[in-house]
Structure formats: C-alpha cells, structure tokens
Amino acid sequence: MSLSRIRQLGGQSQSSQPLAQERDLAVFEVFTQRSRGLPHVHAGSLQAPDIDSAVRLAREHYGQDEACTHLWVVAREHLYGSSSEPCPINKAIEHEYRYARNYQGVRTLWKRFRNEQELKEYEKNDLREAY
Amino acid sequence: MSVGGLDEIVMQLKHPEDPEQLGAFQRRIDAGGLVELEDWKPEDYRLGMLRMAEHHANSEIVGALPEGEWITRAPSLRRKLALMAKVQDEVGHGQMLYRVAEDLGKPRETMLRDLCEGRTKYHNVFNYPAPTWADVCAIQWLVDGAAILNQKSLAEGSFGPYVRTMKRINMEEAFHFKSGEEMVLTMMSGTERQRAMMQAAFDRWWWPCLMFFGPPDKESIHGSLMMRWRVKTKTNDNLRQEYVDRFAPAALATGLQIHLPGPSNSDDPAQPNPELVIDPLCKPDPTSGHWGFTEPDWDEFYRVIRGNGPCNRERVALRRFSFEQHKWVREAVLGYHPSKN
Ligand SMILES: [Fe+2]
Ligand SMILES: [Fe+2]
Numbered sequence A: 001m002s003l004s005r006i007r008q009l010g011g012q013s014q015s016s017q018p019l020a021q022e023r024d025l026a027v028f029e030v031f032t033q034r035s036r037g038l039p040h041v042h043a044g045s046l047q048a049p050d051i052d053s054a055v056r057l058a059r060e061h062y063g064q065d066e067a068c069t070h071l072w073v074v075a076r077e078h079l080y081g082s083s084s085e086p087c088p089i090n091k092a093i094e095h096e097y098r099y100a101r102n103y104q105g106v107r108t109l110w111k112r113f114r115n116e117q118e119l120k121e122y123e124k125n126d127l128r129e130a131y
Numbered sequence B: 001m002s003v004g005g006l007d008e009i010v011m012q013l014k015h016p017e018d019p020e021q022l023g024a025f026q027r028r029i030d031a032g033g034l035v036e037l038e039d040w041k042p043e044d045y046r047l048g049m050l051r052m053a054e055h056h057a058n059s060e061i062v063g064a065l066p067e068g069e070w071i072t073r074a075p076s077l078r079r080k081l082a083l084m085a086k087v088q089d090e091v092g093h094g095q096m097l098y099r100v101a102e103d104l105g106k107p108r109e110t111m112l113r114d115l116c117e118g119r120t121k122y123h124n125v126f127n128y129p130a131p132t133w134a135d136v137c138a139i140q141w142l143v144d145g146a147a148i149l150n151q152k153s154l155a156e157g158s159f160g161p162y163v164r165t166m167k168r169i170n171m172e173e174a175f176h177f178k179s180g181e182e183m184v185l186t187m188m189s190g191t192e193r194q195r196a197m198m199q200a201a202f203d204r205w206w207w208p209c210l211m212f213f214g215p216p217d218k219e220s221i222h223g224s225l226m227m228r229w230r231v232k233t234k235t236n237d238n239l240r241q242e243y244v245d246r247f248a249p250a251a252l253a254t255g256l257q258i259h260l261p262g263p264s265n266s267d268d269p270a271q272p273n274p275e276l277v278i279d280p281l282c283k284p285d286p287t288s289g290h291w292g293f294t295e296p297d298w299d300e301f302y303r304v305i306r307g308n309g310p311c312n313r314e315r316v317a318l319r320r321f322s323f324e325q326h327k328w329v330r331e332a333v334l335g336y337h338p339s340k341n
Helices: A004-013 A050-066 A088-092 A105-111 A118-121 B004-011 B019-030 B043-068 B077-103 B110-117 B131-155 B160-188 B193-214 B221-230 B236-254 B298-308 B312-325 B327-333
Strands: A026-033 A041-048 A071-076
Touching: A026 A050, A026 A105, A041 A050, A041 A088, A050 A071, A050 B193, A105 A118, A105 B019, A105 B160, A118 B236, B004 B019, B004 B221, B004 B312, B043 B077, B043 B110, B043 B131, B043 B312, B077 B160, B131 B160, B131 B193, B131 B236, B160 B193, B160 B236, B193 B236, B193 B298, B312 B327
Parallel strands: none
Antiparallel strands: A026 A041, A026 A071
8 A cells, every 4th residue: 555545545534445554564674874885784663655765764864863874774574583482403513613813823833933023014904803 | 015106096097087186086095095885986996996995895705615625524622623714714804805806896706706716816826635633724824914914004005995994804804814723833843743834834835925915016917006096005016025034043943944945746745755955044133123935936826826736626526516516595585586587
C-alpha cells in the first residue's frame, strides 16, 4: 500500500473506511554510511508501507539526525541472522593460532638474531592494526 | 608516472568517454575519494579494476594449492591447525575477491572456467614447487610478506569495495606472516640439517618473490593509467625495493645467505645447491641506505607467465579437477529443476 493511499484512507472520516492498520506496515532496517568509503552500519529501524516510502522515511529520520552519505534499507523479513547460541565447535577448539596478536613469542625468537634497533626498524612494516 | 593531465588520460583510453564525466571522476580520485559500485566510472577503469580483482582472486585460490599439499604432513598438531586455518583463509580471500569482480560485471562461473582453461592468470609465484616443509615456512614468511606489502598499497586504492576487502584480508595476512616468521626462526634456531633445509627453500623462493611485484616499470604495459586512477598506488619497482630493504637484512641476520638464481639441489631438495653463488649486489648502498639486488631473470618470468613454469600445468590441472569434482555441489545449491533439463 502506498503512502498516499494510507493518507487517503486516513483522511476518510466515515467509520466504514478502516484506518491503515499497523499490519499494513512492514518493518525496515536502516544502515547508514557516515562518509564515503566506510562500511554501512546498522542505524535502527522504521515502519513503512513499502520500500520506496521506507527509503524516503529513512532519509528523513536517519539521514538528517547524523550526516550520512548513503543509506541502505532492507525489509526486516529479508534479514536472516545466525542463532545466538555459542557454536559448540568454537568452544571446543582453541583458535589462538589464528590471530597475529598471539604470536608475541616471535619477537623473542628474533632477538636471537637482531638487536633492538634493527628489530624496531623491521617491525615498522608490520600490520600493527592486526595485533 | 607518465600520465598527467586529462588530455593524456583521454589519449590512453580504449573506450572513449564524455570529457566532463571523466573530469569529475578524476577530480574525485585526485581528492583521495573512493569510487563505489553505483558511481559512474570510465569503462577502462571498470575493466582494469575487474582484471585486477579477478587476477587477485585467482591467485588466492591457486595460492592455497602448494601449501595445501603439506597439511597432512605438518610436523606437529599446532602447525597442522595453523596451516589448515591459513589455507582456509586464502580460499576465503578468493571468495571475497570473486564477489568484488562479479559486481564489476563478470560472472563467477566464467571466471572459474577461464582459470581452469588457462585464459586468465594468477600470480607467477604459485607456479613453483614446495618440495620440503621448509618451503611452507619460506612461503608464509616471504610470499605472504610480499602479498602484505602489495595489499597494503592496494588498500590505499580508489575502488571502495576492493579497498574494504583488502583491509579485511590484511588482518588475516598478519597471522600468516607471524606464523611464517615463527616457523623460519624456529628452523634457523634449530639443527644444522634444519638450517640447510631452510637455506635450500629460501634459494627457491627469494627470486620468485622479487618477481612477485611484476616486471620493471619500464616494461609494464598497464602501469600509468592504473596509477593515475589509483587502481595501483605504488609502482612495481618501488614495491620491490621496499621488499628487499626489509627482507634482505632480516634474512641475512638469521644466518641465511642470499644467492644468485640457480637450480635446486637435484639429489636432495632439503640440501642447498653447493654451486650457488652469493648475490654480489645484495648489500646496502652507503649513501641511500637501500639494499641492492641483482636483476631477476625476466626471461624466466615471461616463460612462466606463458604457462611454462615448473608447476603451471599441475596447478591448473588440480584446479580443474576440483572444479569438475565439485560440479554437483554447485548444481545442488542452485537447485535441480527437472523441468529445465
Ligand atoms: Fe591471502
Ligand atoms: Fe596469506
């Protein structure tokens, strides 16, 4: 149902014309991008009768509260999430070897071969943000 | 960089574009802005970016093969788990990059088929053999080290979806690299036999790694326009120099020697070839501080690119085998429609 149709129905005074019921509206999730190049981040949700109105409303509500360059709107019924129960496999196996931050011992190994200054120079090119 | 003003860009285009749109596009790039999927982009940009993302995706997938062979033979449970995780990561990188490429207009099925049929390429470095465990150590330190250097520069690029993918991928590359350092340093702290094995592997990988960054800038055909559009942000020669500056002194410090290119020891790949000679140019320049190196064998590079490297056929054959072997999975996912058969 389009927004204008709802207004039209809403504008009718005869009781025989039902007002737009909430069940005529669907929930849409809104993802905003704060500036170009950044990922879209979940901002919240809204109700709207159709996707076009949802985009329009999202622009007004979420796009003006905080400046954003772009937004995505998705009907909630089209979003699928994983179950929030912890995965037993992840629990059973330690994955410490999967993360660079767990390789602190590498520095100790390097110290057998290089002095502090050389090591610092070499480490400059490491991906520090990963540790 | 040989491409400067808009006129020069226009001259290099294979697909003519509206100068106004081209100018606006260039201004955004010059201001450090990103290009998103829905934005207008020159056809040459789309094709260049697609070519790059597809080549990168192919490299991640084929790159998993030489190391994958070693999972069953890893020397400890910890190494086995880490290697499985690493190989799984690489395949995951391939998946993410195929998505980027797909959005640029080439269907995944076509990309996978083109790879299997030799119509598209992957990094040359994966056409070399990994006959010992020390090769796995060398790959994770030297090849992942080269990949990180390259990908850090690509993360500064202009295509938003590719840039964001690079940033994600690099987080995992950091683990591969640390694990590689740990393995190489463990080998070099070990017995004489372990050190010899590491040296033999280092000799096999050093030159392919220097060639990893591509031919010298003067021979590179895709260079300047891609630089102007920030599809690439550093030239092949710059990246190669940065690599040598970091890795040559580090390798020497561990006790490894840097030899000129030459064949492996034909009797035993775990022993270095005693006939190899030290690279006489591999030392720091007293004025600039940059490390020298002998020019890699570019004839070999082109020979391998054309499909005549030591493992080209084997790698592509294995890829084709998996592709055909897993056809039923793809069909099952897409759904079997008897009416359409
Ligand atoms: Fe990777
Ligand atoms: Fe990697």
